[in-house]
Amino acid sequence: MESSFSEITAQLRDKLAEIDDIQAAAAVLGWDMTTYMPPGGSAARGRQLATLARLAHERATDPALGKTLDAAESRFEAEIGTTIAAAADNDDAALLRLVRREYERRIRIPSKFAAEAADHSTRSYGVWATARGENDFAAVQPYLEKTLDLSRRYADFFDTYVHPADVFIDDSDFGLSVELIRPLFAELGAGLKPLVQRIAAQPKPRHEFLHRHYPEAQQIAFGDKIARRLGYDFTRGRQDKTHHPFMTKFSHGDVRITTRVNEQDIGDNTFSVMHEVGHALYEQGVAEKYESTPLNGGTSNGVHESQSRLWENLVGRSRGFWQHSFGDLQAAFPDQLRDVSAEEFYRAINLVEPSLIRTDADEVTYNLHVIIRFELECRLLEGDLAIEDLPAAWHDAYEDALGVRAPSDVDGVLQDVHWYAGFIGGSFQGYALGNIISCQVYETALEENPNITTHVQRGELMPLLHWLQNNIYRHGSKYTTQQLLERVTGSGITLAPYFRYLHEKFGDLYELDNLTGT
C-alpha cells in the first residue's frame, strides 16, 4: 500500500531533524571555538568539525533523501490537488520547495571538488592572515587566482546561470541575480555619491567624547540592558565576547550573540550589540513549528541584514531612541558624558565621513563600499579583471566612489576575509540589500502603526518587535526575499524608501536642501 503524505513527510522530517541536530552540534563547537576553547584545542576541534560537516553532508546528499523527497512531492500534489509551486502559503509545500532547492544544489557538487575547495580555503585563509599583517598582496595572489578558478568551476556545475555570480547569489539571496542587482546598485551609487559630497562639504559635529575611556564591565552591562530593551530573550540566549561579533542559533530556544568591547569607543560595543540583537530577534522569532527543519532560520542574507540594520541604524541611531536611552547611558558613564547632550550624542553617532574600511563605515557611505566589491566580483568572474590587477582596481574604485585612496593593500583589497576563506561571488551584496530592505520594511511598519515612533521615543520597542515578528520573523524561510517583501510591503526590492530615509535624516543633520528623487 502506498504511504500517505503525512507518513512520508514524517520520514522526511526525521531525516531533516538528524541533519539539523548534527549542524546544531557543529554550531555549538564553532561557538565554543571562538568564545572559550583553550588554544590547545584547535587541532582536534578542526577534526571534530570536519567529521560533523561530513556526516551532515552525507545525509543531505543521500539518494534516500532524494527518494523520500520525490515521494513526498508526488503525494502532496495527489492529496492536496495543487502543485507545490502554486501552494505559496502552505507550510508543507514551503518545506518541500526549500528541501528540493538545497538538495539539488548539493548533489551537483562532486565531493572531490568540495574537498579540494575546502582544503584550498583553509590554506588561503592561513596565508591571508599572515599576508595581511605584512601588506603582502603578492603572497595571496596565487591563492586568489586558484580561488577564482575554483569559483568558476563551482558555477559551471550549474548549467542554468546567466552570470556566474548568480550561482553564489542564489546561495545567499535566493531568487536574486546580477541582472536585478546591477542596475539597482548603479542607481544606488548614483544617488549616494552626490549626497556624500554634499555632506563632506558641511561642518562635522563634535564627536571626541565617543572616544573617552569607557571601562569594559560597564559597557557590557549597558549592552545587556539595551539588548533586553530591544526584546532579546536571555532565557533563550546569552551574550559572550569574541574577536568578531556574531549571532549563532542552536535551536529555537538557544540563539546566542557575541560582542567585542573597545574601551576607547563607546560606539563599538553599543552598536554591535544592537546589530547582533537584530539578527537574533529574527531567529528567536521564527515559529517553533519549523524547529528541526531548514525553514527554521531567516530566509536570506539580505533580509537577515535588513533586521540587524533596522535595529542598529533605523532604531539604534535614531534621535527618538536616544531621547529616551541617553539618560541610561549617561547614568552608566557619568564622568565621560557629563558635558554631552542627547542631541550631541545623536549627531556624533551619525557622523558621515568617507573612509577606507567597510565595517567602520557610516550609514551613508556604507553601501558604496559594498557596490565596489560587488562590481569587482562580477568583473573577476566575467574575466574582465585579472587578480593581478585587483589591488589597483580597488584603489581606483575607492577614489572614484568615495574620494579616498588607501595607503596600502592592508586597508584595500586585504581588508575583508570573504574572498580568502571562500568563493569569489555573492559575498557582499546582502549587506547593501539589507540596508535597502530595512527601510522598505520600517517605512511599512510606520505606515501601518504610526505610533511606533512615539513608542521608540519612550523606550518601548515591543510594538515594533511584535509587528516584525508577525510580518517577518515567524515565517522563517517559508518565503523567498522577493515573496516576503511583496507580502509585507506590496513590492519587490526598491530604493525609494531608502533614499527617503537618508534624505530626511541626513538632510536634517547636515542642513541640506533640495534632496529629492533617488
Next chain:
Amino acid sequence: MESSFSEITAQLRDKLAEIDDIQAAAAVLGWDMTTYMPPGGSAARGRQLATLARLAHERATDPALGKTLDAAESRFEAEIGTTIAAAADNDDAALLRLVRREYERRIRIPSKFAAEAADHSTRSYGVWATARGENDFAAVQPYLEKTLDLSRRYADFFDTYVHPADVFIDDSDFGLSVELIRPLFAELGAGLKPLVQRIAAQPKPRHEFLHRHYPEAQQIAFGDKIARRLGYDFTRGRQDKTHHPFMTKFSHGDVRITTRVNEQDIGDNTFSVMHEVGHALYEQGVAEKYESTPLNGGTSNGVHESQSRLWENLVGRSRGFWQHSFGDLQAAFPDQLRDVSAEEFYRAINLVEPSLIRTDADEVTYNLHVIIRFELECRLLEGDLAIEDLPAAWHDAYEDALGVRAPSDVDGVLQDVHWYAGFIGGSFQGYALGNIISCQVYETALEENPNITTHVQRGELMPLLHWLQNNIYRHGSKYTTQQLLERVTGSGITLAPYFRYLHEKFGDLYELDNLTGT
C-alpha cells in the same frame, strides 16, 4: 592481495577516530549544557545529544568495525608472531585488546533494550529530582524496581559473570569483581570502624574559621593559582562554574574542569579544584600518540579516582603542602584568616566526624559510605534485598558503620544520583578503590623519590607530577588497573599502604597510640 597490518590498522584507526570525534562533540555539548546554555536550550539539546549518541553507537557496533578488527587481529598475530594477549607492552596490541573488549560488550546489548533503558533512566532521574526535594521514597520506588529489573536483564546479556555486579564492575573497573572486592571491603571496614570510634572520642580541632565569609571572586582566583601550582595546563584547559564539579576531555589539548563556590566554606572550592585537577592531570598527561583512539583516557574509575584523591588528599590535605601554601591563602583572605596558623588550618581541613553525606565525608569515614552502597547493590542484585526494604537497610547500615542515622531518606537513600540515572551495580566501588590505590601509588612515588616530600613543602609539585606522568598518566588505557598497579607498585590492589597512611596521619593529628595492622 591481503592487506598488511599497518593498512588494516589505518582503516581501524579511521573508524575509531570518527567515533571519537562524535563522542568529543557530544562532550562539548554536555559541557555547554551545564556551564553556559540558557534554559530555553534544554529540549533541543536533549535531541542533539541523543542523535550524537546514536551515531556513535551505530559506528561502535557496526559489523564492518568487527570485520576490520578481526582482520587486524589476525594480521597482528601473523606479522608480529605473538598473540595479542601476550604482547602486553605493545601499543597496537593494547589498542586491539581494548577495542575488542568494548566492541564485544556493545554488540551484546540489543538496541531495543538500550533505548528502553535510556528512556527509563531519563524518567527515573526526573522523578528522583522531585522526590528528593519532597523526601518521597514511595514516588521513586516503582522506578527503582524497574531499574533493578533492567540491571538484572543487562547483566544477563553476559553469560559469563559469577556475580551480576561483575558486569557493571567490568564496565568501570575492568578486571575486578565482587569476588575480589568483597573481602577487600570487609577488611577495609573492619580496620576503619575502630579508627573512627577512637577518633570520635578525642577533642575536635577548631574549624569555625573555615566557614567565615570567603567572597567568590577571590576563591576562584585562589583556586586558579592552586590549579597552576599543581601543574594543570591552562593552555590545554580551562575552569568554569557548574552546579556539580566535573572534569571533561574533548581532546589531548582540551581537558576542562569545573568547580562550584560556597562563600561560607573555603574548603568546598579549594578541595574540589584539587580533586578535578587530579582527574585533569591524568587526562592531560596521556601520551598524544593515543589521540583519537579509546586508549586516550584514564584506564578505570578506580585509577582515575586514585589520582583525584592523591592530589586532593595526599597532597592537598597534607601538612607539608600548607606549610608553603597557607601564606598565599592568608594573603588572599587576610581578614578571614588573620587569627589562624598554618597548623590550625591543617588540623581543621582534616576534621574527622561521622556524617550522613558521602560527598562531604572526611578521609577516614569516606570509604565506609562506599562500602555501605557496594554491599546494598550486591544484595539488591542477588535478590537478597527488596527495593521496598532499601531505605531501612540504608539507615541500619549507617547506624552500624558510622553510628549515625539520617532523620529522613533525603540524607539517606535519596542522596546519590547514581541509581536514579543508570543501572544498579558497579556505581560506587571505584571511589573506595581510588582512595586505596592513591596510597599505593604515593607510597611507591615516595620510595622511588624521597625528595618529593621536601618538594611539596616548598610548593614544588612538578617532581611528583613528572613521576606520575611517567609511571601512570602517559599510558592512558594501555594497561588494566591490576596490570598498571603491578607495573608501578609491584603488587595488585592491597590495603596496607592505605592503613599505614591513615594511621600515621590521623594517629598524629588525634594523638592515638598503638595503631597497627590493617
